[in-house]
Amino acid sequence: MQVVKIVIAIILFLALQSLLPNYIPRFASGVLPKIDITLILTVYLSLKRNPLQGTIVGATTGYSQDLISGVSLLGAGSFTKTIIGFTVSTINVRFAIDNKLTRLFILVGASIVNVLLFLGLHYVFNSVPQDLHAPEIVKLTAWQAAGNLIIGFFLFPILDRIFVQDSYLANGRSSNW
Amino acid sequence: MSTVEPGKNRAPIVLVVLLILQLLSMSWYGRTRDGQQNLIKSWLLTAVYPVQKAGGGVGSFLSGIWQGYIDLRGAKETSVKLQAENDQLRQELFKVKEELAASRRAANVLELQKTLPYKSVAAQVIARSGSDFFNKIIIDKGRLAGVKLHQAVITPAGIVGRVVGLGPLSAQVQLITDNYAGVGAQLSESRAYGEIKGVGKAFCEMRNVSGLETVKEGEAIVTTGLDGIYPRGLLVGYVQEVGLGSGARSHRIVVRPAAGLDGLEQVLVLELSDQDLQIDETLK
Numbered sequence: 001m002q003v004v005k006i007v008i009a010i011i012l013f014l015a016l017q018s019l020l021p022n023y024i025p026r027f028a029s030g031v032l033p034k035i036d037i038t039l040i041l042t043v044y045l046s047l048k049r050n051p052l053q054g055t056i057v058g059a060t061t062g063y064s065q066d067l068i069s070g071v072s073l074l075g076a077g078s079f080t081k082t083i084i085g086f087t088v089s090t091i092n093v094r095f096a097i098d099n100k101l102t103r104l105f106i107l108v109g110a111s112i113v114n115v116l117l118f119l120g121l122h123y124v125f126n127s128v129p130q131d132l133h134a135p136e137i138v139k140l141t142a143w144q145a146a147g148n149l150i151i152g153f154f155l156f157p158i159l160d161r162i163f164v165q166d167s168y169l170a171n172g173r174s175s176n177w
Numbered sequence: 178m179s180t181v182e183p184g185k186n187r188a189p190i191v192l193v194v195l196l197i198l199q200l201l202s203m204s205w206y207g208r209t210r211d212g213q214q215n216l217i218k219s220w221l222l223t224a225v226y227p228v229q230k231a232g233g234g235v236g237s238f239l240s241g242i243w244q245g246y247i248d249l250r251g252a253k254e255t256s257v258k259l260q261a262e263n264d265q266l267r268q269e270l271f272k273v274k275e276e277l278a279a280s281r282r283a284a285n286v287l288e289l290q291k292t293l294p295y296k297s298v299a300a301q302v303i304a305r306s307g308s309d310f311f312n313k314i315i316i317d318k319g320r321l322a323g324v325k326l327h328q329a330v331i332t333p334a335g336i337v338g339r340v341v342g343l344g345p346l347s348a349q350v351q352l353i354t355d356n357y358a359g360v361g362a363q364l365s366e367s368r369a370y371g372e373i374k375g376v377g378k379a380f381c382e383m384r385n386v387s388g389l390e391t392v393k394e395g396e397a398i399v400t401t402g403l404d405g406i407y408p409r410g411l412l413v414g415y416v417q418e419v420g421l422g423s424g425a426r427s428h429r430i431v432v433r434p435a436a437g438l439d440g441l442e443q444v445l446v447l448e449l450s451d452q453d454l455q456i457d458e459t460l461k
Contacts, residue, residue, distance in 0.1 A: 014221070015228030018304035018315065022232075051188035059195045067221050069306040070313035070342060070349050075202030082199065086192045125203055127356070 005163065006045060010061055013041045014068050032115060032140050034147035037155065038065050042081050043110045044159045046088035047098040058085020076121040083117065084110045100156070107152045111145040222315070222344030229304045229347070230317060279442065285333040286443040295408065296448040298322050300330075302441045303347065312355040312375065314338075316444060319346045327406060329447045335412040335435030336360065336400065337444055348446070352438050353413070354381055361404035362413050364390070365397040373398070373413055373432060379439065380417060383430035388422025398432055408449065 017038050024035075042061045046054035062081030066074050088106055092098055097106060119137060290297050300318035318324050320343050330337040330350045338358060342349030351358050358375040362383060371386040383398060396416045402409030412435045420429030 011224050012228060015225035015232065015304075018225065018306070019229060019232040021305045052191055055188055055192050055195065059199075063199075064221055067342075068225060070351065073203050074206040075199035079196060079199040079203070082192065082195050086188060090188070121203065 002163075006057065009041060009045075009159075009162065010038075010057075010064060013038050013061075014064055017065065018068055032118070032144060034143040035151050036111070036114065036144060036148060037151060038062075039081065039084070039110060039114050040107065040148055040152045040155050041159070042085055043088055043103070043107050043152075044156060045163075046085045047092050047103055047106070048163060049089050051086055051089045051093060054085040054089025055082055056085075058082040061085075073122060073125055073127045076118055076125075079121060080114055080117045084113060087113075103156060104149060104152060108145045108149050111148045112141050115141040115144050219342075219344045222319070222342060222347050222349065226303075226317075226344065226347045229315065232304070283443050286445055289331075289333045290445055293445070293447070297445040298324055298448065300324075300348075300444055300446055302444065305441075312352040312358075312438070313341070314350050314352065314441060316348050316350055316446070317346070318446065319344045319348045321345050323448060324348045324446050325448075328449065329407045329411075330444050331407075331411060331447060332436040332441065332444055334437065335414060336407055337436050337438065337441065339406050340446065350444075353434060354379060354438060359404065360407060360413060361401040362398050363401045364392060364416075365399055366393065367391055367396075370401060370403075371427075371430070379434075381414065381432045381434060383416075383432050384427060386422075386428045386430060388426050388428055389424055390428065392416060392419050392428055392430060394419060397435075408447070 017033075017036070020033065020035060020037075038061050042058050045057045049057060058081040059078055062078030063075070065081075066077045069077075088110060091106075097103065115137070119132070119140075286299055290299055298318050300316040300322070302314050303317045304315040306313045314337075316324075316330070324340060324343065326340055326343055328340045330339060336353060338350045338352040338355070340348050341351040353360055353373060353375055355375040358373075358381075360373040361370075362373045363370050364383075364386070367390045369386050369390040369392070371383045373381050373383050375381050386392065394416050398413045398416065400407040400409060400411045400413055414432040414434040416430055417433040418431040420431075422428040
């Protein structure tokens with residue numbers, strides 16, 4: 001049942017992410033969108049899952065987003081979100097950081113890693129758009145961290161209701177997939 | 178007796194395997210660019226289609242509620258009944274104007290469809306990518322409506338792009354402003370040939386035009402038909418800026434796309450024959 005919920009959530013978030021530029025173009029378009037709700041979902045689910053599941057959730061979300069958004073460097077978003085999924089769930093298993101305040105800090109950190117790693121991969125593979133210099137990258141990173149923080153603040157409680165009592169640690173570290 | 182936590186030991190192995198696969202994917206797609214169709218892409222386009230399609234309706238509904246709330250607050254603040262009525266009338270007028278403009282745009286597309294010498298499918302834009310890295314849109318017609326890969330997509334104002342992803346009910350279109358888009362083009366006055374390339378921004382560049390040619394700002398640029406995607410003579414855009422070249426160096430021409438790519442609503446997908454769809458290997 002949880003797998004079905006997760007798959008539906010991923011599909012729903014992917015579709016919503018592709019619809020955002022229609023309604024809030026200022027925040028959902030540009031070199032990189034200022035709001036990445038699929039990243040918010042990845043961080044949320046990774047906090048509720050063990051490292052293996054967090055890794056798979058990150059990879060699935062990222063790869064699907066790469067395909068749907070038509071990114072030319074297929075795998076860049078997936079690579080980024082796989083690392084975020086693994087790291088967040090591993091840190092959570094060690095330090096139990098899944099509470100209302102710390103998960104927002106984790107989201108900000110994940111947003112920064114998301115932008116820098118995504119752009120870094122594009123530099124490595126020589127696919128970065130022209131005229132993108134350090135001040136612009138800093139601005140992009142700050143925008144996405146702030147955008148995701150604000151949306152995450154409202155979205156996390158909603159996700160808590162959907163994935164009620166679905167914490168890997170709360171369930172005595174037993175997988176319920 | 179120790180217990181092994183699920184996923185704890187396997188996670189790093191799975192992580193490494195996934196990262197290697199993704200690096201291979203990036204290397205592969207970095208070389209081949211895009212236009213590659215795959216089964217997962219087709220499934221995903223189909224899976225998100227209902228939400229994207231419904232998204233338009235729900236968005237309008239929610240924005241209607243929000244607008245109503247704003248109107249109500251405005252009425253309270255002003256406490257003038259006439260003002261509220263006036264606002265409401267303005268809203269209605271705006272709505273009617275918007276609907277009229279939308280019908281005109283749809284009528285223009287249908288009119289173009291009738292006059293074109295090719296078969297075509299009219300489609301509506303239902304979603305767009307939010308990043309300049311990948312300027313792509315999703316339209317509400319797919320394989321079942323007769324849309325095929327690499328078909329040209331146009332509006333009455335000019336060309337839009339080509340189909341690069343296909344599901345049964347929807348298709349993904351690469352805009353001409355995308356980093357990896359290319360169009361064979363010709364200046365309308367000097368008749369000089371060149372190549373339109375997307376640069377991941379709102380405009381494109383026309384390259385390989387000899388620095389000895391005369392290029393004027395505002396000059397129209399049309400397709401040559403040599404790329405095997407777009408038929409000859411379709412409007413691409415207008416020269417916005419010219420970085421003058423010389424005998425040894427080409428001009429650097431900035432092109433403003435004629436089709437308003439930021440506000441696309443209705444488009445036409447051209448059904449050209451298979452022979453017309455042979456893509457020039459250098460443009461892939």
